[in-house]
Amino acid sequence: MKFDTPAAKNPIDRLKVVGKATDRIDGPLKTTGLAPYAYERHDKVRNPAYGYVLGSAIAKGKIAAIDLAAAKAMPGVLAIVTADTAGKLEKGQFNTAKLLGGPDIEHYHQAVAVIVAETFEQARAAASLITVNYARATGNFDLAALKDTAVKPVADGPGGKPDTAVGDFEKGFAAAPVKLDALYTTPDQAHAMMEPHATTALWEGDKLTLYTANQMIAWSKGDVAKTLGIAPENVRLDSPYIGGGFGGKLFVRADAILAALGAKASGRPVKLALTRPFMFNNTTHRPATIQRIRIGATKDGKITAIGHEGWSGDLPGGGPETAVNQTRLLYAGADRMTKTRLAVLDLPEGNAMRAPGEAPGLMALEIAMDEMAEKLGIDPIKFRAINDTQVDPEKPERKFSQRQLVKCLELGAEKFGWDKRKGPGSVREGRWLIGMGVGAGIRNNLLMKSGARVRLNQAGIVTVETDMTDIGTGTYTILAQTAAEMMGIPIDKVVVTLGDSDLPASAGSGGQWGANNSTSGVYAACMKLRETVAQRLGFNTTEVDFADGKVHSGNRSIALGEAARTGEIVAEDTIEYGDLDKKYQQSTFAGHFVEVAVDAATGETRIRRMLAVCAAGRILNPKAARSQVIGAMTMGVGAAMIEELAVDKRFGFFVNHDLAGYEVPVHADIPHQEVIFLEEEDPISSPMKAKGVGELGLCGVGAAVANAIYNATGIRVRDYPITLDKYLDRLPPVA
Amino acid sequence: MDFDEFTPSRRGVIVGGAVTVAVTTVPAVEAQVPRKQTMAHIEKVAFEVNGKRRELALDTRTTLLDALREHLDLTGTKKGCDHGQCGACTVIVDGRRINSCLTLAVMHEGDSITTIEGLGTPEKLHPMQAAFIRHDGYQCGYCTPGQICSAVSVLDEIRRGIPSHVSASLTDQPQITNFEMRERMSGNICRCGAYSNIAEAMADVAGEKA
Structure with a gap:
């Protein structure tokens, strides 16, 4: 189905199932421990051998010699694979560094060997006996020191154009009566999903099956084939349950390739999980940024010039963190510019993490807006409203399909009690300094083609099949809701099968595009199924209604399953898009509100209240969508206050590579969270009239926290995370 | 790069580091560490x-x-x-x-x-499992079994009068408050960030039985 004109009224608009807060259909399996994750496929693979990965102890250089003799002699060891014995391996299209290093080492903890043994304990013990002699080379690990060596990255890379300009920014900024010119930094961050990257690999002749944890099945099937030099039709990936991804499982990682190599070498199925302390340096992370923001405005608060420059680093051949992109769209202003620059670093591979670009970009921009509002003496919400734009500021003929940012902020202000906010450092409750902060969020709606197959049997059960994944986002449930709505049946008459590369290729889970596109794919397949059903039942296809488990036409009603009486009906289709995303800017918006309390003596900051107001098209399942948003708000608190991969700039690795060192929010850190979704349908987006929320929920949260800390203390910190050592010495004297 | 300010000996790294560091990252090329007996018992x-x-x-x-x-x-x-x-x-x-x-x-x-x-099982859920489903106290599901086992135990610990770091008194009966539950649940990380919903699921179960 080609979606190239705005959606008219369609069967989803009935909203009998879609749009209703619905418990996850995978809930009973997940809460009882019966949902099988990649390392647990006892249902498919009996008696696997165990793989254990050895990582490089240096960040850059060569392996001079590797001695496997002691390890090989250990009881239970079946095979050891290194670059010497792996055969020729290509690099995947989506990988920057090789997944098996040697003799050249590109980053710390790059895999250098996989040990396969009868048991996990044997494999781990044998790994400790491998002797590697490295020739260490000098590497570059310090972004701040290398900022001036950063170059313009390849144009039209994944993040768009590295340089943009409208009008004359320098002139406009110079002439502005009120100006801000500030530098902000965000650190390297880790996805730190709860399920480590894991794969169980099984060879049957030339055919390889990987039970793996992966967000993007079609991409990754291709990259497994490319890396191993085998035909894509000989590769199958199966990923029905994924223990979190956040971008960290978008791509094929070492677990998949090394499990496959280990299985080949040992002649046994192999299961392999990366250990927690290995994940942080072996896999990808969100790169650190340095950002300069300049805003010029008239005295009455109208932005006349806005400029955002961002610097980040990555391995040779890698890409930038596109932290400036939202600044092209979020606020009006005649003279504008953005600039993205990329340095070469020899740290582990930088790549996408939840809301890549916008998450760190808004952490900076939305502090800058707060600072500017204060300079102008205008309320931060009013300042944002003054500078709202309903069109793409770079191309005024291009409207936003929907843009309710101001309503998000104003409704949020009302619900949060924003009118009680006072000037910086002026509210105190006992030992606590109290502050409120706001941050605006924007995240674009990306359209990706997405396929699905639906089957109807005589019992009236509809089965949805697609390689789409559920990484905690609630895909199982919204696909079931979509099929139920389309076919006029209750949700318990729908079965959903996900994550298998033998099924139609979907949009996959990333960039908050999963929900809108994958449900639209199911919509398309169901439209075909409806046609076939009507034909089988002898109905004129234009005058049928699917409701209450029946097909109605005129005064005739027949049970849906009757259409499949002579055999199962199968329909398959793919949603594809025209140019509505070129004609219109499609984005989602949020207003994030945070209240903090800062201990006047110790500087300890506690989050007291959080509210997000989101406008993101039709909300397909308000229950799971709310969970996406509160989860993102939680991640935003982590980013603002505690999360930072500490770089050892001498040896080139992330020092705090476990969950005790890399701190993420825990229960005690997070209070009750509120989320409001504005009424919105976006017929420009898709037949579902939906968009996404999973990344929007993170966009703007960090700055809202930062602004709340400023409001509480009067101390501005522009260097994330805002740990107390950065402001303790500036707190008012303790009485 | 200047390595002079910090030149660790391998022994120093091994002594100071976690076991996992020693296992996976330290080139044992000079074999300064006596090899451990690694045969299985x-x-x-x-x-x-x-x-x-x-x-x-x-x-x-x-x-x-x-x-x-x-x-x-x-x-x-x-x-x-x-x-x-x-x-x-x-x-x-x-x-x-x-x-x-x-x-x-x-x-x-x-x-x-x-x-x-x-x-519990899908057919016969434990009240805490049912409450997690009702309150959407999970997303990817990977931390969920641990959260539920902890949640069941936390309510039991409070009832048995075991104090926590945030209990006002070591001797008075602790109460089932949001603050008490969150403190005691903090050893169970949820990166999807379902904390707010988990707290509600626990309060729901605690209320039912109270």
Whole structure:
């Protein structure tokens, strides 16, 4: 189905199932421990051998010699694979560094060997006996020191154009009566999903099956084939349950390739999980940024010039963190510019993490807006409203399909009690300094083609099949809701099968595009199924209604399953898009509100209240969508206050590579969270009239926290995370 | 780069580092460390899991977590970090929650172990499992069994009068408050960030029984 004109009224608009807060259909399996994750496929693979990965102890250089003799002699060891014995391996299209290093080492903890043994304990013990002699080379690990060596990255890379300009920014900024010119930094961050990257690999002749944890099945099937030099039709990936991804499982990682190599070498199925302390340096992370923001405005608060420059680093051949992109769209202003620059670093591979670009970009921009509002003496919400734009500021003929940012902020202000906010450092409750902060969020709606197959049997059960994944986002449930709505049946008459590369290729889970596109794919397949059903039942296809488990036409009603009486009906289709995303800017918006309390003596900051107001098209399942948003708000608190991969700039690795060192929010850190979704349908987006929320929920949260800390203390910190050592010495004297 | 300010000896790294660092990153090329005896010792152990007696002959290095997951097919208990930092492996042993990754299986002779599979099934959910579904107290589901085992134990610990770091008094009966529950649940990390919903699920269950 080609979606190239705005959606008219369609069967989803009935909203009998879609749009209703619905418990996850995978809930009973997940809460009882019966949902099988990649390392647990006892249902498919009996008696696997165990793989254990050895990582490089240096960040850059060569392996001079590797001695496997002691390890090989250990009881239970079946095979050891290194670059010497792996055969020729290509690099995947989506990988920057090789997944098996040697003799050249590109980053710390790059895999250098996989040990396969009868048991996990044997494999781990044998790994400790491998002797590697490295020739260490000098590497570059310090972004701040290398900022001036950063170059313009390849144009039209994944993040768009590295340089943009409208009008004359320098002139406009110079002439502005009120100006801000500030530098902000965000650190390297880790996805730190709860399920480590894991794969169980099984060879049957030339055919390889990987039970793996992966967000993007079609991409990754291709990259497994490319890396191993085998035909894509000989590769199958199966990923029905994924223990979190956040971008960290978008791509094929070492677990998949090394499990496959280990299985080949040992002649046994192999299961392999990366250990927690290995994940942080072996896999990808969100790169650190340095950002300069300049805003010029008239005295009455109208932005006349806005400029955002961002610097980040990555391995040779890698890409930038596109932290400036939202600044092209979020606020009006005649003279504008953005600039993205990329340095070469020899740290582990930088790549996408939840809301890549916008998450760190808004952490900076939305502090800058707060600072500017204060300079102008205008309320931060009013300042944002003054500078709202309903069109793409770079191309005024291009409207936003929907843009309710101001309503998000104003409704949020009302619900949060924003009118009680006072000037910086002026509210105190006992030992606590109290502050409120706001941050605006924007995240674009990306359209990706997405396929699905639906089957109807005589019992009236509809089965949805697609390689789409559920990484905690609630895909199982919204696909079931979509099929139920389309076919006029209750949700318990729908079965959903996900994550298998033998099924139609979907949009996959990333960039908050999963929900809108994958449900639209199911919509398309169901439209075909409806046609076939009507034909089988002898109905004129234009005058049928699917409701209450029946097909109605005129005064005739027949049970849906009757259409499949002579055999199962199968329909398959793919949603594809025209140019509505070129004609219109499609984005989602949020207003994030945070209240903090800062201990006047110790500087300890506690989050007291959080509210997000989101406008993101039709909300397909308000229950799971709310969970996406509160989860993102939680991640935003982590980013603002505690999360930072500490770089050892001498040896080139992330020092705090476990969950005790890399701190993420825990229960005690997070209070009750509120989320409001504005009424919105976006017929420009898709037949579902939906968009996404999973990344929007993170966009703007960090700055809202930062602004709340400023409001509480009067101390501005522009260097994330805002740990107390950065402001303790500036707190008012303790009485 | 200037390495002079910090030139660790390999021995220094090994002594100061965690076991995992020594295992995976330190080139043992000069073999300064005496190689450990790494042959497997097999020992028998018997314990009760979810009311059923289980007898195993295990490599003594096997954690309780791996005994459950790899030897008894009870994969509901999750391995998130394998060293006591995340709580995904939480099980209830003799009425007390523990991190099953931090204890060897052979240390549990005669113990009674309850895992997520023992709390309830899809057909007959434990009230806490049902409350997690009702309040959407999970997303990816990977930390969920540990959260639920902890949640059940936390309510029990409060009822039994065990104080926590945030209890106002060490001797008074602690109350089931949001603050008490959040403090006691903080060993169970949820990166999806379902905390607010988990707290509501727990309050729901606590209220039902109160």
